Amino acid sequence: GAGVSQSPSNKVTEKGKDVELRCDPISGHTALYWYRQRLGQGLEFLIYFQGNSAPDKSGLPSDRFSAERTGGSVSTLTIQRTQQEDSAVYLCASSLGAGFNSPLHFGNGTRLTVT
């Protein structure tokens, strides 16, 4: 079946530009997560959506980062005024529900390069 889909797979942008990254979760999955993976580092939690509840934004590194999830499905992560330190792979994951008995299914990520 279809997994978590992310687009674009690669994005190169100039410093100072805004970018939007898209995530299509698995159909029926109510929970959606964004993580960031910098070169040589582990994944960093960014934000979490669960159903209609207010998102957990505690991992967003600055106010230049924002995310929304429309209709409980597709999510967009927006980075405004990109900086070189934003270069990373941005991973989206979804799960059937909240809780650790609902494993995370990850997409292949969007590789963002800020020049």
Added chain:
Amino acid sequence: AQSVTQPDIHITVSEGASLELRCNYSYGATPYLFWYVQSPGQGLQLLLKYFSGDTLVQGIKGFEAEFKRSQSSFNLRKPSVHWSDAAEYFCAVGGTSYGKLTFGQGTILTVHP
């Protein structure tokens, strides 16, 4: 705050040899522990998880991991490595009620024929 340490950045083994990847965690209560694998060009895949109960957990692809509370460790093992196991492996810990995980830096596994 919770944290995860994977002491080995890169490990090389011969095909057919045994494998152990180390993971140490820091968390104040009983943690939820995971191992994920990331193959080139593919997303992360869950290998196994520990919540409670038996401290030796079995996962997919012949992997197993043992939770040792006294050592704050959750090492991943496989008795005989296959060339297709070459990938990057991540240990993760969760301490809240959902998938807000803290990941280690990862261990890259190279398998020699």
